[in-house]
Amino acid sequence: xxxxxxxxxxxxxxxxxxxxxxxxxxxxxxxxxxxxxxxxxxxxxxxxxxxxxxxxxxxxxxxxxxxxxxxxxxxxxxxxxxxxxxxxxxxxxxxxxxxxxxxxxxxxxxxxxxxxxxxxxxxxxxxxxxxxxxxxxxxxxxxxxxxxxxxxxxxxxxxxxxxxxxxxxxxxxxxxxxxxxxxxxxxxxxxxxxxxxxxxxxxxxxxxxxxxxxxxxxxxxxxxxxxxxxxxxxxxxxxxxxxxxxxxxxxxxxxxxxxxxxxxxxxxxxxxxxxxxxxxxxxxxxxxxxxxxxxxxxxxxxxxxxxxxxxxxxxxxxxxxxxxxxxxxxxxxxxxxxxxxxxxxxxxxxxxxxxxxxxxxxxxxxxxxxxxxxxxxxxxxxxxxxxxxxxxxxxxxxxxxxxxxxxxxxxxxxxxxxxxxxxxxxxxxxxxxxxxxxxxxxxxxxxxxxxxxxxxxxxxxxxxxxxxxxxxxxxxxxxxxxxxxxxxxxxxxxxxxxxxxxxxxxxxxxxxxxxxxxxxxxxxxxxxxxxxxxxxxxxxxxxxxxxxxxxxxxxxxxxxxxxxxxxxxxxxxxxxxxxxxxxxxxxxxxxxxxxxxxxxxxxxxxxxxxxxxxxxxxxxxxxxxxxxxxxxxxxxxxxxxxxxxxxxxxxxxxxxxxxxxxxxxxxxxxxxxxxxx
Amino acid sequence: xxxxxxxxxxxxxxxxxxxxxxxxxxxxxxxxxxxxxxxxxxxxxxxxxxxxxxxxxxxxxxxxxxxxxxxxxxxxxxxxxxxxxxxxxxxxxxxxxxxxxxxxxxxxx
Numbered sequence: 001x002x003x004x005x006x007x008x009x010x011x012x013x014x015x016x017x018x019x020x021x022x023x024x025x026x027x028x029x030x031x032x033x034x035x036x037x038x039x040x041x042x043x044x045x046x047x048x049x050x051x052x053x054x055x056x057x058x059x060x061x062x063x064x065x066x067x068x069x070x071x072x073x074x075x076x077x078x079x080x081x082x083x084x085x086x087x088x089x090x091x092x093x094x095x096x097x098x099x100x101x102x103x104x105x106x107x108x109x110x111x112x113x114x115x116x117x118x119x120x121x122x123x124x125x126x127x128x129x130x131x132x133x134x135x136x137x138x139x140x141x142x143x144x145x146x147x148x149x150x151x152x153x154x155x156x157x158x159x160x161x162x163x164x165x166x167x168x169x170x171x172x173x174x175x176x177x178x179x180x181x182x183x184x185x186x187x188x189x190x191x192x193x194x195x196x197x198x199x200x201x202x203x204x205x206x207x208x209x210x211x212x213x214x215x216x217x218x219x220x221x222x223x224x225x226x227x228x229x230x231x232x233x234x235x236x237x238x239x240x241x242x243x244x245x246x247x248x249x250x251x252x253x254x255x256x257x258x259x260x261x262x263x264x265x266x267x268x269x270x271x272x273x274x275x276x277x278x279x280x281x282x283x284x285x286x287x288x289x290x291x292x293x294x295x296x297x298x299x300x301x302x303x304x305x306x307x308x309x310x311x312x313x314x315x316x317x318x319x320x321x322x323x324x325x326x327x328x329x330x331x332x333x334x335x336x337x338x339x340x341x342x343x344x345x346x347x348x349x350x351x352x353x354x355x356x357x358x359x360x361x362x363x364x365x366x367x368x369x370x371x372x373x374x375x376x377x378x379x380x381x382x383x384x385x386x387x388x389x390x391x392x393x394x395x396x397x398x399x400x401x402x403x404x405x406x407x408x409x410x411x412x413x414x415x416x417x418x419x420x421x422x423x424x425x426x427x428x429x430x431x432x433x434x435x436x437x438x439x440x441x442x443x444x445x446x447x448x449x450x451x452x453x454x455x456x457x458x459x460x461x462x463x464x465x466x467x468x469x470x471x472x473x474x475x476x477x478x479x480x481x482x483x484x485x486x487x488x489x490x491x492x493x494x495x496x497x498x499x500x501x502x503x504x505x506x507x508x509x510x511x512x513x514x515x516x517x518x519x520x521x522x523x524x525x526x527x528x529x530x531x532x533x534x535x536x537x538x539x540x541x542x543x544x545x546x547x548x549x550x551x552x553x554x555x556x557x558x559x560x561x562x563x564x565x566x567x568x569x570x571x572x573x574x575x576x577x578x579x580x581x582x583x584x585x586x587x588x589x590x591x592x593x594x595x596x597x598x599x600x601x602x603x604x605x606x607x608x609x610x611x612x613x614x615x616x617x618x619x620x621x622x623x624x625x626x627x628x629x630x631x632x633x634x635x636x637x638x639x640x641x642x643x644x645x646x647x648x649x650x651x652x653x654x655x656x657x658x659x660x661x662x663x664x665x666x667x668x669x670x671x672x673x674x675x676x677x
Numbered sequence: 678x679x680x681x682x683x684x685x686x687x688x689x690x691x692x693x694x695x696x697x698x699x700x701x702x703x704x705x706x707x708x709x710x711x712x713x714x715x716x717x718x719x720x721x722x723x724x725x726x727x728x729x730x731x732x733x734x735x736x737x738x739x740x741x742x743x744x745x746x747x748x749x750x751x752x753x754x755x756x757x758x759x760x761x762x763x764x765x766x767x768x769x770x771x772x773x774x775x776x777x778x779x780x781x782x783x784x785x786x
Contacts, residue, residue: 486736
């Protein structure tokens with residue numbers, strides 16, 4: 001009898017352990033997988049965003065070429081019109097007028113020795129610098145892509161009077177065709193098609209180098225993001241070259257030999273991208289134990305079609321099971337203890353009570369059959385009432401044990417799942433934010449004219465502060481500080497997007513204007529770009545400045561940000577700027593730049609409201625007065641000292657009160673032009 | 678944060694007691710959107726008991742403005758000095774009229 005009870009109890013416990021183990025493992029697995037899918041979504045969004053800014057660049061460059069072609073064609077056409085008018089006024093014969101017009105077109109050169117051609121409506125070249133083409137009927141001319149560009153030009157100019165058309169050539173020593181963009185104008189009085197073209201392959205080269213910049217940004221970010229303990233992201237392209245990978249960057253994936261799978265591993269991954277939400281399982285190395293390919297991995301492959309990129313999120317299966325193993329161990333201890341107690345009690349009582357034991361065993365059976373869910377414990381409860389003795393107590397103990405275990409497992413499932421999700425999201429947001437900031441100081445050790453220091457102290461919840469600085473050219477330092485509305489992953493992504501847009505827009509404008517753009521021009525462009533598709537009405541307040549290190553001249557623009565301070569000898573001054581709407585909220589905002597001069601040894605100080613809105617135990621703000629008082633004392637100090645002392649003051653003020661927003665500061669001290677001295 | 682609302686003529690008045698910060702801005706935004714979907718197009722936010730507004734609160738205003746039809750208006754009144762300072766910094770009155778008192782607001786909306 002005793003043996004029977006013992007067997008039943010052990011069986012119950014084992015069944016119980018196996019069932020809950022399975023259940024908990026499943027829930028944990030689902031949670032972790034869901035957070036991996038979240039990360040994948042974030043990364044796809046990020047890649048897509050960078051790609052769109054690339055397209056924006058390309059279109060901008062192409063439009064500049066088109067405008068240039070139109071302008072220069074306008075000059076040549078007005079020449080021809082002039083000779084045509086002489087003919088109409090009977091000053092020249094038509095033959096002479098045409099000859100003069102042709103001569104002027106033939107002599108005309110611009111840009112990189114670029115020229116004009118003229119075709120008549122039979123597509124015979126009337127004017128062309130190449131003697132092999134001049135006088136020839138070019139109707140059947142085919143370029144290297146098999147197009148008939150001249151036929152297409154003729155059709156188009158008949159319809160609209162002018163048109164753009166591309167010719168494709170293969171240059172000597174090159175295998176890839178390059179594109180020449182032509183603009184053509186139909187001069188009706190003489191039935192002339194006048195046109196010119198320029199090579200635009202430099203646009204593609206520019207885009208390639210931009211792409212390389214984006215990749216290096218990804219390498220920086222991806223190298224810091226881990227899935228579980230050691231899982232990671234990598235990217236390879238359709239030529240199976242590893243673009244981003246913690247250890248195999250630049251390697252041809254097809255060369256990698258894995259035992260049992262030959263060299264086809266990359267093909268399996270490409271195949272897996274057709275089912276991006278389905279895990280593809282394989283065996284691979286883990287950092288620290290290379291060469292054996294012992295670890296099972298699950299990979300999700302996302303194909304980013306515009307760039308032919310395969311983005312792989314690969315996690316180690318054993319690491320994902322780790323949390324549920326921990327739960328299993330604590331469960332095992334509890335179950336063993338319960339088993340032991342139940343067994344001891346049973347041992348002492350078994351000989352005297354057999355009927356109640358039957359009820360108990362029946363209930364235990366029922367418990368296992370119901371997967372430890374709800375059981376009917378009426379009989380058991382009756383037993384506690386009818387036998388007010390040890391047997392009744394045992395029944396009560398049994399009921400209590402059952403309830404405690406059920407509740408314990410339920411709570412454990414919920415809290416573990418919730419914590420895991422929040423932790424992983426916060427970690428990604430934090431990593432995105434911090435990886436975007438320049439953190440090497442001194443930032444420009446070779447520049448004697450300036451000293452710059454900046455810091456960002458993230459809040460636990462992760463805000464969306466940012467700062468950045470970079471030289472636009474040798475003399476102009478662009479610097480900024482900003483604060484994204486809201487917190488968490490969306491804020492971090494918005495911050496990353498704003499920062500890269502400002503960098504790329506200022507470089508692009510500099511190229512377009514062939515001069516230094518003003519902060520207000522940069523901010524206006526970035527605002528328009530951030531406004532599109534901003535369905536959640538996120539925004540960023542921003543202070544953007546450009547310092548000419550030769551003369552201390554600063555242009556400054558504020559988009560709804562806290563005003564900066566000028567630190568002079570023993571005094572400070574609030575720099576008044578017009579208040580304007582933050583970036584991303586309204587489509588057209590007239591931003592303006594204000595000008596000021598930094599004299600030698602003066603500094604400019606920028607900050608976010610994390611400083612002034614830091615609170616203490618009494619719920620008071622640190623405030624602007626306290627900030628100004630501290631700045632006044634520090635007005636002659638180096639940027640590093642200013643920032644370190646202020647953060648010390650803020651910490652002292654806040655005491656034990658947790659920091660609720662990011663704290664960010666940036667200061668630049670100017671020392672005058674060192675190169676002249 | 679505590680929200681109370683009433684209607685005077687055709688103007689929906691929403692009074693906020695407490696803080697609009699990243700924890701409460703969602704409730705505030707939901708309240709605005711609910712009234713707009715119910716057909717209110719003149720909304721006055723009474724800020725006399727509002728202690729603080731964070732950037733997520735400002736976001737809620739712009740989110741609601743987009744849901745409003747083009748004749749609609751969202752205005753504020755009776756905000757304290759600290760809040761006015763924050764709103765001025767982001768050029769808030771370019772999109773949302775700001776009045777000193779509730780009477781002034783009701784007369785001019």
